Amino acid sequence: MSIEEQVTTFILVVLPIYIASFTLYVVRALKGPTVPDMVLAIDAMTYDLAAFLVVLAIFFRSPILVPVAIVLALWVYALDIYVAKYLESREMGE
Amino acid sequence: MDPAWILVILGEVLVAIGVLCDLVAAIGMLRFPNFYVRLHAATVGTIGGAFVPLVGAALIAAGSEFLGVYRWFMAGAALVTAFLVLILAPAGSHALARAAHRSRAAVVKPKVVDHLEEDRRGGEG
Numbered sequence: 001m002s003i004e005e006q007v008t009t010f011i012l013v014v015l016p017i018y019i020a021s022f023t024l025y026v027v028r029a030l031k032g033p034t035v036p037d038m039v040l041a042i043d044a045m046t047y048d049l050a051a052f053l054v055v056l057a058i059f060f061r062s063p064i065l066v067p068v069a070i071v072l073a074l075w076v077y078a079l080d081i082y083v084a085k086y087l088e089s090r091e092m093g094e
Numbered sequence: 095m096d097p098a099w100i101l102v103i104l105g106e107v108l109v110a111i112g113v114l115c116d117l118v119a120a121i122g123m124l125r126f127p128n129f130y131v132r133l134h135a136a137t138v139g140t141i142g143g144a145f146v147p148l149v150g151a152a153l154i155a156a157g158s159e160f161l162g163v164y165r166w167f168m169a170g171a172a173l174v175t176a177f178l179v180l181i182l183a184p185a186g187s188h189a190l191a192r193a194a195h196r197s198r199a200a201v202v203k204p205k206v207v208d209h210l211e212e213d214r215r216g217g218e219g
Contacts, residue, residue: 050148
């Protein structure tokens with residue numbers, strides 16, 4: 001078995017587990033019950049989505065997907081900080 | 095043994111560990127009772143479920159000849175992403191937990207003791 005086939009088979013096995021865990025995260029993000037709970041679920045899900053995108057980039061052999069993961073990680077950090085700032089002082093910062 | 099195989103197998107082991115952590119963290123996120131307990135699941139999900147598979151994906155990309163010359167770009171960008179996740183995820187979770195506790199946005203339902211809350215109330219009154 002060549003490296004290509006082996007990697008493709010492995011990623012095909014891994015994909016459904018990722019999809020299942022994303023579904024569970026989305027359930028928690030929709031259920032809440034409070035705002036920090038939703039933000040925490042979105043936070044953990046998006047960091048995992050960044051890892052998932054890199055795995056998908058190997059699967060589809062397209063390097064253009066990898067920089068998207070960097071932007072995604074930075075974006076969700078900004079979400080964390082904005083929500084934390086809003087919760088503490090009730091304003092977004094000018 | 096071909097060094098490419100070693101890289102690929104090592105990377106696949108890391109990705110497999112990461113995907114298991116990811117599933118466990120998602121189940122924990124769904125089952126844990128309140129926000130502060132869910133922070134534990136979030137930690138498992140970000141460091142175990144994102145940092146470890148990113149390093150593993152970088153190793154897989156470095157060992158995969160079929161990706162062409164861009165595999166070095168993919169491996170490097172994956173390592174940069176892993177570093178960013180390692181730095182940013184704990185900082186973000188900490189800021190969120192601090193804000194949630196100070197603004198009392200999250201309800202601590204099965205609570206045994208909350209010394210931080212008592213200290214803050216003692217300081218105010």
